[in-house]
Amino acid sequence: MLLTIFWPLRNLLSFFLLINFGVQSFAQEADSVKREFWVDLEVRPRAEYRDNFMWTPADSAMPALYVTQRNRATINYINKWFRFHASPQEIHVWGGKNGFSKVGSVNACEFYIEPKLDKNWSFRLGRQALSLDNGRIFSAAPWSQQSRAHEGLRVFYNNKISTDLTIAFTRPYGRAFDPAYSPVASHQYKLLLLHHLKHKFKDWTLTTINAMDVFEKPNLAGQYYRRVTNGGRLEYTSGLLYSTVNAYYQYGRTATLKKIRAYYIQPEISTTFSKTTFRLGAEILSGNSTNIRDDKTHSFVPLYGVAWKFMGNMNLFTRFPSDVSDKGLVNPYLFILRPVNKKLSLRADVHLFYSQFSLARSEDELAGTFLGFESDLSINYKPVKNVEVIYGFSFTLANERMELLKKVPDSGKTPVWSFLMISYAPRIIDLK
DSSP: OHHHHHTTHHHHHHHHHHHHHHHHTTOTTGGGOOOEEEEEEEEEEEEEEEESOOSSTTOOOOSEEEEEEEEEEEEEEEETTEEEEEEEEEEEEEESTTOSEEEEEEEEEEEEEEEBOSSSEEEEEEEEOOOOTTSSSBOOOTTSSSOOOEEEEEEEEESSSEEEEEEEEOOOOOOSSOGGGOSSTTOOOSEEEEEEEEEEETTEEEEEEEEEEEEEOTTOTTOEEEEEEEEEEEEEEETTEEEEEEEEEEEEEOTTOOEEEEEEEEEEEEEEETTEEEEEEEEEEOOOOTTOOTTEEOOOOOTBOOSHHHHOTTOSSOSTTGGGTTSOEEEEEEEEEEEOSSSEEEEEEEEEEEOSSOSSOTTSTTOSSEEEEEEEEEEEEOOSTTEEEEEEEEEEEEOTHHHHTTSOSOTTSOOEEEEEEEEEOOEEEEEO
């Protein structure tokens, strides 16, 4: 299977060398430019065990034990005026409901060229990850084996401020492999417009993200609706104290043409004592009350970010608004990070989960908002160069209301999740 991935590299190299020759022909300083070419290889198997909770309503077999493996090559060539980047990968799956072994997908996580116009301006064309701010709204999703990317054009400007503008689109993708293991096939938008800005001044950092995604109306080809998300994050650092607030407002239309009026707020403070870092914060995603009008929704959708980084490793809440039945979510959390030495670090996370509005009627015995408590423990160990071993164990104390959300089949039993992941990532070519 590795031959399937690396055989096209000859054509990739020929492609970027041809592009690079054309770019350099317009650069007066091309002969004196420093050139670098390197190739990294990563093999990342991960075994996961899950019992007594469901990621989707279709989950049936529990307990479940399965292994996924990512085989990825990352190819980079740069000079003063140009960069080429490609990361072909194969995702393999063992176990699960599809039999002993299968190829989840063979694809490119990223594939782009980035010419530099001058010292401040450049543009990136092709398939590329969008890792913005803290990853809550746009993330490369590094935990998932396939990661996440978008296809289009991104224009960068870097001087006293850093800003970029992205225009992305989707197209029909092949069905030879499982779309769940593709970095792009899960996107439903037809067009994505995104502006990002980051500026630092003294102890403050301001980040803004403004996005509009355009979708085709279901069963109505050529007719579209849009969703707009505006907001950003303000950060303040003073000595050992760090504080931030993240806030977004979302409006537009849903697939059923309901008017969206939704918000997201995330305050957080952190500090470090004796090498141990404490992060205390909360996420608030707005939802619908029982008396909302039929033509409106207040349910916030956190676009193309990651959930596990903020809402727990068990990924109980990832698909919004369906995972919370349109009722919103409040997630107070505490993260504790402790490096033991240069090779070993420990982490403990705790979460409380509440729906913003009750899942049941006021006269029902399940009326209320508390959903449960989650604890995540993880160990990160780097025994030698290029090798990383991560082990994690998580459990949830679920309230009966979790059964209403179809996240647990029996709240009287403890949902658990555990994983062991090994990453071997050597550099196999390094030319300067």
